[in-house]
Amino acid sequence: MLFISFLFGASLASFIASYSFRLVNNYPLTIPQRSYCDNCHSILRWWHLIPIVSFIVLRGQCHYCKQKISLYLPVIELLSGITFAIFFIYEPVHDLIIISFLSSLIFLTYTDFFNHIIYSYSLLGLVPIALLSVPQNYFYNLIFACILAVSLLLFATVTKTLGIGDIEFLFVICLVWGWYQTLLIIQWSSLIMLFAFLFTKKRQLPFIPALAFTTIPCLFIQGC
Numbered sequence: 429m430l431f432i433s434f435l436f437g438a439s440l441a442s443f444i445a446s447y448s449f450r451l452v453n454n455y456p457l458t459i460p461q462r463s464y465c466d467n468c469h470s471i472l473r474w475w476h477l478i479p480i481v482s483f484i485v486l487r488g489q490c491h492y493c494k495q496k497i498s499l500y501l502p503v504i505e506l507l508s509g510i511t512f513a514i515f516f517i518y519e520p521v522h523d524l525i526i527i528s529f530l531s532s533l534i535f536l537t538y539t540d541f542f543n544h545i546i547y548s549y550s551l552l553g554l555v556p557i558a559l560l561s562v563p564q565n566y567f568y569n570l571i572f573a574c575i576l577a578v579s580l581l582l583f584a585t586v587t588k589t590l591g592i593g594d595i596e597f598l599f600v601i602c603l604v605w606g607w608y609q610t611l612l613i614i615q616w617s618s619l620i621m622l623f624a625f626l627f628t629k630k631r632q633l634p635f636i637p638a639l640a641f642t643t644i645p646c647l648f649i650q651g652c
């Protein structure tokens with residue numbers, strides 16, 4: 429069952445990545461139904477679609493046109509697979525909420541990483557996790573989330589470093605988890621961004637992938 433959970437998590441990540449790609453590029457979502465190469469648009473065979481394994485077998489490039497496949501894909505598939513496998517050991521009953529939460533995180537990460545777009549509706553998938561948190565006072569969470577959102581908006585206006593999507597994400601996280609976890613996520617993801625900046629020297633880096641990455645350990649802290 430552990431392996432099936434891993435495979436499910438990895439396949440889900442792979443599906444969300446291909447859905448997000450079509451959505452952000454305004455390609456039809458259902459035509460063609462089979463997955464295809466982003467570059468040469470050749471329909472992929474079944475053995476090109478096995479999460480992680482295909483990337484290794486194909487040596488990180490398209491079978492037909494040799495276009496490089498982003499390392500992001502197998503990394504997200506692996507992380508998603510591991511997270512699902514771990515959660516299966518802990519609380520299989522809560523899987524649906526976890527699936528919704530992780531699917532949203534993967535989707536948000538993908539659209540921000542590749543196209544700097546955040547679809548606000550995808551944040552809704554994060555909300556049900558509130559049901560699994562340790563009992564909290566959601567009224568105080570809401571007040572702090574509002575204070576945080578206003579402060580971040582001011583910060584974003586002055587420094588031009590944050591996008592509205594980043595602020596919306598933190599608002600929702602604060603609403604479901606409270607101020608402590610949110611500040612922890614901001615602190616760790618800012619550190620990741622600092623390293624990413626030193627490494628790439630790019631000023632325009634997507635923040636959501638770092639936020640999502642630091643959100644996952646918080647799932648365990650919350651004891652979901």
Ligand SMILES: [Zn+2]
Pocket residue numbers: 465466467468469470490491492493494495
């Ligand atoms: Zn190709």
